[in-house]
Amino acid sequence: MAKRKSTTRVAKRHGFQPYDERTQPLRSIKGYANTLRRAPTRFYPRVVSLADTTGPRFSAADVLAEEADLSRQAPGKPRALGQLITISGRVLDDAGKPVPDCLIEIWHANASGKYIHHNDPSPVPEDANFRGRGRVVTDAEGRYSFRTVKPGGYAVPDNRPGDTIGWWRPPHIHVSLFGAHFAARLVSQIFFPGDPLNEADLILGRIPDKRARERLIARYVPRTTSNSAEGDAPLLFAHDMVLRGRFETPFEAR
Amino acid sequence: MATTSARRPARRKAPAKRAAPKRAAKTATAFPPTAHQTVGPFFPAQFIRPTDNDLAGLGDGRPRAQGTPCVIVGTVRDINDNPAVNIILEIWQANAAGRFNHPNDKGSAPLDPHFTGWGRTWTDRDGGYRFTTVKPGGYQAGPRSNRWFAPRIAMTIVGSGLMRPLVTCLYFPDEPLNDDDPQLAAIRDPDARRQLILVPDHHAAAPAGVPAYRFDIRLGGKLATPFLVD
Numbered sequence: 001m002a003k004r005k006s007t008t009r010v011a012k013r014h015g016f017q018p019y020d021e022r023t024q025p026l027r028s029i030k031g032y033a034n035t036l037r038r039a040p041t042r043f044y045p046r047v048v049s050l051a052d053t054t055g056p057r058f059s060a061a062d063v064l065a066e067e068a069d070l071s072r073q074a075p076g077k078p079r080a081l082g083q084l085i086t087i088s089g090r091v092l093d094d095a096g097k098p099v100p101d102c103l104i105e106i107w108h109a110n111a112s113g114k115y116i117h118h119n120d121p122s123p124v125p126e127d128a129n130f131r132g133r134g135r136v137v138t139d140a141e142g143r144y145s146f147r148t149v150k151p152g153g154y155a156v157p158d159n160r161p162g163d164t165i166g167w168w169r170p171p172h173i174h175v176s177l178f179g180a181h182f183a184a185r186l187v188s189q190i191f192f193p194g195d196p197l198n199e200a201d202l203i204l205g206r207i208p209d210k211r212a213r214e215r216l217i218a219r220y221v222p223r224t225t226s227n228s229a230e231g232d233a234p235l236l237f238a239h240d241m242v243l244r245g246r247f248e249t250p251f252e253a254r
Numbered sequence: 255m256a257t258t259s260a261r262r263p264a265r266r267k268a269p270a271k272r273a274a275p276k277r278a279a280k281t282a283t284a285f286p287p288t289a290h291q292t293v294g295p296f297f298p299a300q301f302i303r304p305t306d307n308d309l310a311g312l313g314d315g316r317p318r319a320q321g322t323p324c325v326i327v328g329t330v331r332d333i334n335d336n337p338a339v340n341i342i343l344e345i346w347q348a349n350a351a352g353r354f355n356h357p358n359d360k361g362s363a364p365l366d367p368h369f370t371g372w373g374r375t376w377t378d379r380d381g382g383y384r385f386t387t388v389k390p391g392g393y394q395a396g397p398r399s400n401r402w403f404a405p406r407i408a409m410t411i412v413g414s415g416l417m418r419p420l421v422t423c424l425y426f427p428d429e430p431l432n433d434d435d436p437q438l439a440a441i442r443d444p445d446a447r448r449q450l451i452l453v454p455d456h457h458a459a460a461p462a463g464v465p466a467y468r469f470d471i472r473l474g475g476k477l478a479t480p481f482l483v484d
Contacts, residue, residue, distance in 0.1 A: 018483060023286055025417040034415025035292070037332040038473040044446060046421065046482035047437040050393055051408040054356030055346055056372030096285045107298045117296040119340065133298040174294055176412075181358065182346045183484075185419055187412050189291040203291060206417060212289045244287040 016053070016094075016183050016245030018046075023212035029202050031167055032156075048183070053245070055182035058103035063135045070106070070131040070148035080130035082111025082149030084234040087190065087218060090142040091177060092240060093247040098142025099184075102243070105176040106146060106190075107133040113154030113171075122154060147234060148173075153197050170197030170204070179243035190239050191217045295340060295414035297376075302342070307375035309345075309387040311368055312461060319369035321350020321388035325466040326407075326424070327458045329381045333474035337381025341413035344374045345385060345424075347406070352391025360397055386464075392431045404431035404438070411471070421482045424469050425451045437482075446480040 029035045046052075071080050091099040109115050112124040116132035136144045151171045173190040191198050198204060198217065207213045221236040305313060310323040330338040348354045348371065353363035355371045369388065377383050387407070395401040404425055411420040425432055432438055432451070441447050452467035460466040471479045 019287060024289055025291060027417045029417070032415065034295075034413075035417060036415075037334060037336070038338060038413065038415040039333065040416075040420055040478060040481050041333075041474045041476075042446065042478045042480050043483050044443075044480050045440045046484065047440050049395065049403050049437070050354050050359050051346065051348070051403070051406065051423070054354035054358045056370060057356065092285055094285045094287055105298075105301055107296065107301075109296075115296040117298070119295045133300060135301070174291075174296070176293065176297075181356070182408055182410070185344070185410055186288055187290055187293045187419060188288050203417075207289045212286065215286075216289055216291070241288045242285045 016048075016181075019244065020209075022209040023207065025203070025206040026208070029206055031202050052183040053181045055180065055184070056178060057101060058137055058178060059101055060137045060139075062103065063137055067135045068146055070108075070134045070146060072129055073131055078129045080110060080127050080149050082127075082130075082152075084147070084232060085150050085237055086145055086147050086234045087173065087237045087239055088143070088145035089218075089239040089241065091138050091144065091179070092142060092242050093180070093184075094242055094244055095246050097247055098138070098140070099179050099243055099247045100138055100140045100142055102138040102142065102144075102180075103135065103178040104138065104144050105133070105135050106148075106173050108148070108151040108173040109154055109171075111149050111152050113152030124152075124154070150192070150235070153195075167202060168197050168200070170195045170201050175241070177241065177243060179245070180247040181245060184243040184245045186241065186243055188241065189216060192237070193217050193220050290418040292414060292417050293342065293412040297340070297342060297412075302374055302376055307373050307383075307385045309347075309369065309371065309373045309385065312386050312464070317368040319349070319388050320366045321369075321391075323386065323388050323461075323464050325458060325460040325464055326385045326387065326452065326469055327455060327466060328383055328469040328471060330377045330383065330411075330471045330473065331381055333472075333478075335472075335475075337377070337379070338413065338473060339377055339379055339381060341377040341381070341383075341411060341416075342374065343376065343383055343385075344410045344412075345372070345387070346408045346410075347371050347387065348390040348393055350388045350391055352393040352405075354393070359393075361393065363391065363393075389426060395436065401436060402431050402434065404429050404435035406435070406437070411473075416473075418484065420473075421484050422471075422479055423450060423482070426467075427451050427454065441480060443480075449480055 028039045091102045110127045110130045114122050114124045138144050153171050155166045177186040218237040218239040221238050311318045330341045332338045349366045349369045351363040390405045392402050392405050407424040455466045455468040458466035
């Protein structure tokens with residue numbers, strides 16, 4: 001165990017620690033066959049080095065402004081069907097400091113519960129006006145905002161023997177983040193408050209710690225103004241995400 | 255202090271199947287990291303640009319990175335030895351001089367304006383993948399350290415069914431620094447260490463004069479690729 005201890009010490013000095021296992025999902029799910037076919041089995045101690053505490057950097061120049069709006073194909077194009085929403089928040093490090101220049105990629109199903117993807121065999125209708133994917137880079141305060149339509153839930157074919165009913169995914173937004181270094185990489189999902197499917201979701205439910213599960217659920221924000229700048233009124237949701245490690249990088253000239 | 259440890263009860267061997275603890279540790283920070291969830295099967299293809307797997311800039315009209323280019327190919331397979339399609343592989347490495355393109359690397363080795371060090375691709379219908387990069391340099395464990403990390407490529411793997419990203423690293427064969435590399439030394443099993451070392455592949459398609467290496471990935475089972483505790 002001496003080896004493991006020294007790994008932890010190096011990790012602390014470099015600004016991140018191994019994840020608290022209770023706040024992260026278990027790896028196998030009955031009913032989700034890919035988790036069983038692909039379940040990793042062999043883990044070895046990690047020796048933290050510069051390869052973990054450095055990583056790719058992105059900037060606002062890497063994305064287009066229109067990529068923040070999934071509710072239509074391009075500015076001026078017709079709106080996708082469904083409840084218009086914004087999802088906004090901040091990306092923080094585990095000291096609570098904002099993470100600027102964090103590339104956030106999101107994608108989700110349309111209002112009927114269908115993805116724009118050749119892997120989605122679902123018979124529910126597509127929506128030609130729905131963009132389905134978006135990218136933004138956080139500002140100096142770690143803030144981000146997307147405009148989109150609320151995704152629908154959808155049925156998942158079940159792989160459990162004897163169960164032909166299947167199970168349902170609650171409405172959710174997939175999210176992928178590149179933080180200050182390679183070890184801060186996060187791939188997660190954002191759920192909606194008050195949805196009865198959240199409680200029964202096999203994927204969200206695989207996180208042992210209740211509060212860690214609750215932290216994946218966005219917060220509904222009551223409106224304080226009547227309309228957005230565009231004259232419409234999206235429902236507002238707020239969601240902060242925390243990346244492992246400390247963001248202490250002084251910015252150097254590019 | 256010997257008496258303290260003598261009084262401590264003998265550590266029990268962890269049972270094979272533990273019940274999942276219900277609550278997180280009280281020592282958790284005020285800002286615990288957000289939980290991972292699977293990337294699922296629907297990651298947008300548009301997020302992976304065709305040049306994202308060419309770190310060396312060998313493609314037409316792209317600026318060439320400094321150093322020795324190489325091609326890395328491989329197949330990702332599941333525990334039943336079936337190809338794992340749609341698996342997203344991301345790599346990160348130092349440049350040929352051993353410098354990471356990031357302010358946390360305070361080393362004096364030169365940066366290469368044509369090398370970011372980052373790449374991403376995904377597996378095709380046969381589970382196959384391919385990167386073109388340059389062989390990274392080794393790097394010091396710290397500014398005043400005389401321990402060195404061998405040239406290596408860090409890899410993160412996400413995909414449908416992977417509830418958390420998997421982390422591993424790729425080493426080069428016939429590299430003297432491998433013998434003293436702290437990460438390889440922490441892996442006691444010689445078979446596991448060997449699995450992390452790229453294998454020269456003389457059959458892989460590569461531009462003339464560019465060496466190709468193979469790194470096959472097995473996600474589970476007895477022959478699984480060694481992953482690092484995250």
